[in-house]
Amino acid sequence: MKPAKMPLEELMSSGHLACQGCGATQAMRFALKVLGPKTVLAIPACCWSVIDGSFPNSCIDLPIYHTAFETAAVVASGLKAGLEMRGDTESTVMAWAGDGGTFDIGLQALSGAAERNEDIIYVCYDNEAYMNTGIQRSSSTPVGAWTTTTPVTNFKKRPKKNMVEIMAAHSIPYIATASTAYPEDFMRKMQIAKETRGTKYIQILAPCPTGWKAPPELSVSLARRAVTSKIYPILEITRNGQKLKVWKDFKPTPVRDYLLAQGRFRHLKDAEIKTIEREVEDNWQRLLAKEKMLESIPGFGE
Amino acid sequence: MVEKVEFKNYREMPIRAMTISSMLWNLTGSWRNVRPYYDFKTSPCRLGCPTGENIQRYIYLITEKKYDEAWKTIIEDNPMPAITGRVCYHPCMSECTRKDYDEAVNINALERFIGDQGFQNPQWMEKAKRSKKEKIAVIGSGPAGLTCAFYLARRGYPVTIFEKEKALGGVLRWGIPEYRLPNQVLDKAIASILESGPIEVKTSIKLGKGISLSQLEDEFQAIFLGIGLSQSRELGVKNEAGKGVVPGLEFLHRINSGEKVDAGKKVVVIGGGNTAMDVARCALRSGSEVTVVYRRTINEMPAISEEIEEAEKEGVKLHFLASPLEIIRTKNTLSGVVFQQMKLGDPDESGRRRPVPIEGETFTMKVDTLFTAIGETADLEGLEEKLEQKWNLILTFGENGNTSREKVFAGGDVVKGAASVVEAIAAGKKAAAKIDRLLANEPEPEIEDPHTVGIEDMNTDYFTESKRNRVPRIPQAEVTGSFREIKTGFDDVLAHSEADRCFSCGVCNYCDNCWVYCPDVAIKRLRDEYEIDYDYCKGCLVCVHECPRNALSTREEGK
Known part of the structure; x- marks a missing residue:
C-alpha cells in the first residue's frame, strides 16, 4: 500500500475538541476535501456535535445544522428540499452521524429518507458505541466488546447489526463502506456519492482510541487491521442494491492481533477469540458468495 | 491569534444560533504530554558504506528524476561512482533494511546508473581553481590516490600525482579485468577526476627511483601514499x-x-x-x-x-x-x-x-x-627506515591515514592489506580532509553519534513485497572467450523501478502520510518540508506511528 495523496484545500481547521487520535475527525477532513465549499452539513447528537466547537465557534468552514438525535436524515432531506426551492440544485447536503444516530436512534428517519430516495449523502462514522456520552453499547458494537453498559463480566454477546444490508434493502443508488486507514478509497467513494443523484449511504470505520481503550497512535493502524483481518470489509453496492463489489486486494492479518491490540477486547478468553475468528471467516465467505451470486445473475454482467 | 467570540448578553446574539467564528482560539497544544518531532536518522546502508555515501538521498533523487543532484550527492563521498557501481563488494546492500523484508535494494546497480549518467553529462562536474598555495603530492593513482587528489584539488590545493606505470588507475587498471571494468569506463572516470581541479600528473616515476620521500617532503607540504600492493606472494x-x-x-x-x-x-x-x-x-x-x-x-x-x-x-x-x-x-x-x-x-x-x-x-x-x-604484498622499497611499518604494510595512526611522519599520509591496500576499492576511496577521502585541516590549522570535527533504524522501526504496512531488479547481462554464450563487459546496467525504467523499492529508512521522502493522517490539522505541508504546529498538536502520535520510515521521534513534554 502506497501512502495516500489528497487535495490541499482544508475546510476543517485546528482547535477542535476531538480526543487524541480521533478517527471521526480524520474522516470529516477527508470528506470535506472532496465535497468542497458548496456543502451543507446536518449533524445530530454525536461526537461531532461536540468536536466542531461551542456556539458561536466552529472548526468547520461550512454551514452546519445541529439536529436532534433521531433526525439527521430527515433534516438533511429538508435542507436539500429548501435549497432546491431556492433554485440551488448544486450544493451537496450531507448528513453526518455516528453509529448510535444511524444504527439505533436515527434508523427510522434514515429509512424514510432512503425509501423516498432523497438526494442526500448520509455518512455514518462508525466508532462502534455511544462514545460521546461515555461509551455505551450501540447496535454497532461488535460481539465480544466491552462498553460501560456491557462490562467485562457481561460483555456484548450479540453481533454487530448489518446496517449495509438494511440499506441495500432500500434500493438506493450507492452504498459503500470505508476505513480511515484508506483515505484515497474513502475520498473516491465520496466523489462518487457527490456525483450520484439519490440517497447515498457511506459507512466509515472511525476508530475511537478513548472508547476502544487503545493508544491514540494506533488509531489508523487499527482502522487498517479491521479491514485486513476481514472484520470490517470494504465494499461498494451499486445498481440500487443489486451489484456488490468487495475489496480483497490486501495481505490478510490475524483477527486475534486486531482484538488484542484493544483494551475493549482484552478480557476475551482463547475460546471466545476462536469463536469470533470463525464468525469473521463465515461472514467473509458469505459476503464473497453473495458477490459471486449477484454476478452470476443472467444479464447482470453487462 | 484568533479571539474567542463570547456574548455578554442575549442582545449580542444573532437571531439564530449560527457560527460566526472559528475554533482557532482554542490552543489544543496544551493537551499534549508527548511531543512528536521530525528527526531524520542515518540509513543503515549509509553506515554500511565505508565512504559513507548518502545512499538514501541519491536513490530518492533518482525517483524524482533529478539525476544531476543524485550524481552530485555521490560525488561528495566518492568521485568514481561508475567504477564502484561495477566493482564494489557493496557492503551497503548487506545492511539494507529491505533484506529483512524481501530482498535488499540493488544499490550497486543504481550507483552505476548514476555514474554512467555522469559520463553523459560532464558539465555536472564543477571545476575547481587553485586557491591555496600549499602543494600536495599523491603517490600512486589507484582508487585511494585518485580520491585523495580529487578532494584536495576540489578544495583548491594544487596536487601532483606520481605514478610508476605509464597510465593511471593502479589496481583498477592492472588488477581488475575488462569484463568487470572496461578500460574506457576507467579512462572516462580518471579524465573527469583530473579535469575537476588543479591536478598535475607525472607518470613512469617510481618512489625510491629518482625521487625519494625526503625530496618530496622538501617540495610539498603534504604527501599521500596510496601505492597499493603490487607483488604476488610466493608459494x-x-x-x-x-x-x-x-x-x-x-x-x-x-x-x-x-x-x-x-x-x-x-x-x-x-x-x-x-x-x-x-x-x-x-x-x-x-x-x-x-x-x-x-x-x-x-x-x-x-x-x-x-x-x-x-x-x-x-x-x-x-x-x-x-x-x-x-x-x-x-x-x-x-x-x-x-x-x-x-x-x-x-x-x-x-x-x-x-x-x-x-x-x-x-x-x-x-x-x-x-x-x-x-x-x-606491498613494494615498500625506497620507503624503508623512513616510515614505521607493520607486517610489510605502512603503519597508520587513527583513521585519517597519519603515518609516523607528520607530513606523510597513507591509505588503501598499502595500509589495510588486500581490502577493497571502496575502502581505499574512503581512506583517500579521509586523508584529504585531514590534510586540509592540517594545512588550514582547523580543529578536528566532532564525531556525531549516528543513530540508525532497522526493520522493527518501519511501518511495513506501507510496503509491498517485490523482487530485486537484476542487472541485465550479455548472453552467456558471448561471455566465454570474450573480455566484453558482462553486465550492461540499468536503463531508466529499471532504475526507477529499483529506486522505488527503497524504504528511505529514517529519512523523510515527502510521502505526505503524517500530514494526511493528522486528526488535528496540525501539520503544515510546506515545500519539501513539513512543520508541526505545536499550538494545536495534541500529541496523539499518529504521525509517528504512520510514518513508514521512522523519520519522526517523540519526546516527553517538560523534559
Whole structure:
C-alpha cells in the first residue's frame, strides 16, 4: 500500500475538541476535501456535535445544522428540499452521524429518507458505541466488546447489526463502506456519492482510541487491521442494491492481533477469540458468495 | 491569534444560533504530554558504506528524476561512482533494511546508473581553481590516490600525482579485468577526476627511483601514499622458481595491457580470493581449461560469492582442500604439481577453520601453467627506515591515514592489506580532509553519534513485497572467450523501478502520510518540508506511528 495523496484545500481547521487520535475527525477532513465549499452539513447528537466547537465557534468552514438525535436524515432531506426551492440544485447536503444516530436512534428517519430516495449523502462514522456520552453499547458494537453498559463480566454477546444490508434493502443508488486507514478509497467513494443523484449511504470505520481503550497512535493502524483481518470489509453496492463489489486486494492479518491490540477486547478468553475468528471467516465467505451470486445473475454482467 | 467570540448578553446574539467564528482560539497544544518531532536518522546502508555515501538521498533523487543532484550527492563521498557501481563488494546492500523484508535494494546497480549518467553529462562536474598555495603530492593513482587528489584539488590545493606505470588507475587498471571494468569506463572516470581541479600528473616515476620521500617532503607540504600492493606472494614450495609458475598479478597486468597470453591447455590457479577468481576467468577467456585449487572449502573462500558463482557458471572448476607441495619440472619446463590433501581443523584467529594436512595423502596434477594468487604484498622499497611499518604494510595512526611522519599520509591496500576499492576511496577521502585541516590549522570535527533504524522501526504496512531488479547481462554464450563487459546496467525504467523499492529508512521522502493522517490539522505541508504546529498538536502520535520510515521521534513534554 502506497501512502495516500489528497487535495490541499482544508475546510476543517485546528482547535477542535476531538480526543487524541480521533478517527471521526480524520474522516470529516477527508470528506470535506472532496465535497468542497458548496456543502451543507446536518449533524445530530454525536461526537461531532461536540468536536466542531461551542456556539458561536466552529472548526468547520461550512454551514452546519445541529439536529436532534433521531433526525439527521430527515433534516438533511429538508435542507436539500429548501435549497432546491431556492433554485440551488448544486450544493451537496450531507448528513453526518455516528453509529448510535444511524444504527439505533436515527434508523427510522434514515429509512424514510432512503425509501423516498432523497438526494442526500448520509455518512455514518462508525466508532462502534455511544462514545460521546461515555461509551455505551450501540447496535454497532461488535460481539465480544466491552462498553460501560456491557462490562467485562457481561460483555456484548450479540453481533454487530448489518446496517449495509438494511440499506441495500432500500434500493438506493450507492452504498459503500470505508476505513480511515484508506483515505484515497474513502475520498473516491465520496466523489462518487457527490456525483450520484439519490440517497447515498457511506459507512466509515472511525476508530475511537478513548472508547476502544487503545493508544491514540494506533488509531489508523487499527482502522487498517479491521479491514485486513476481514472484520470490517470494504465494499461498494451499486445498481440500487443489486451489484456488490468487495475489496480483497490486501495481505490478510490475524483477527486475534486486531482484538488484542484493544483494551475493549482484552478480557476475551482463547475460546471466545476462536469463536469470533470463525464468525469473521463465515461472514467473509458469505459476503464473497453473495458477490459471486449477484454476478452470476443472467444479464447482470453487462 | 484568533479571539474567542463570547456574548455578554442575549442582545449580542444573532437571531439564530449560527457560527460566526472559528475554533482557532482554542490552543489544543496544551493537551499534549508527548511531543512528536521530525528527526531524520542515518540509513543503515549509509553506515554500511565505508565512504559513507548518502545512499538514501541519491536513490530518492533518482525517483524524482533529478539525476544531476543524485550524481552530485555521490560525488561528495566518492568521485568514481561508475567504477564502484561495477566493482564494489557493496557492503551497503548487506545492511539494507529491505533484506529483512524481501530482498535488499540493488544499490550497486543504481550507483552505476548514476555514474554512467555522469559520463553523459560532464558539465555536472564543477571545476575547481587553485586557491591555496600549499602543494600536495599523491603517490600512486589507484582508487585511494585518485580520491585523495580529487578532494584536495576540489578544495583548491594544487596536487601532483606520481605514478610508476605509464597510465593511471593502479589496481583498477592492472588488477581488475575488462569484463568487470572496461578500460574506457576507467579512462572516462580518471579524465573527469583530473579535469575537476588543479591536478598535475607525472607518470613512469617510481618512489625510491629518482625521487625519494625526503625530496618530496622538501617540495610539498603534504604527501599521500596510496601505492597499493603490487607483488604476488610466493608459494614457498620446492622448484617454484622457473618457467610455468606465474604470479597472478603479473598475468592480470599483461592481460589488462591488451596482450594476448597463451597459458597452455591446463591451467591451475592457487588461491581463493578475488584475484584468484579474476585470474581464473581471464585464463578461461584466453582459451585454457582452468582449475582453482584452494586449501579450505567454498565456505572459507575470501572472494565475493558473486564472483565465485560467475566463475563456476563460466566453467572454472573449483578444487578444495588441497595445497601445492612440490612443482615437478622436466628439463626446466613445468610438467605437474604435487598437491597435499587437506582437511579442516579448528578455527584460526580469523574465525575460519584452519586447513590441516592429511599425512601421506598426496596427488599429482598435470599442469601447463600455475598461477599464484595467495595474496599480495606491498613494494615498500625506497620507503624503508623512513616510515614505521607493520607486517610489510605502512603503519597508520587513527583513521585519517597519519603515518609516523607528520607530513606523510597513507591509505588503501598499502595500509589495510588486500581490502577493497571502496575502502581505499574512503581512506583517500579521509586523508584529504585531514590534510586540509592540517594545512588550514582547523580543529578536528566532532564525531556525531549516528543513530540508525532497522526493520522493527518501519511501518511495513506501507510496503509491498517485490523482487530485486537484476542487472541485465550479455548472453552467456558471448561471455566465454570474450573480455566484453558482462553486465550492461540499468536503463531508466529499471532504475526507477529499483529506486522505488527503497524504504528511505529514517529519512523523510515527502510521502505526505503524517500530514494526511493528522486528526488535528496540525501539520503544515510546506515545500519539501513539513512543520508541526505545536499550538494545536495534541500529541496523539499518529504521525509517528504512520510514518513508514521512522523519520519522526517523540519526546516527553517538560523534559
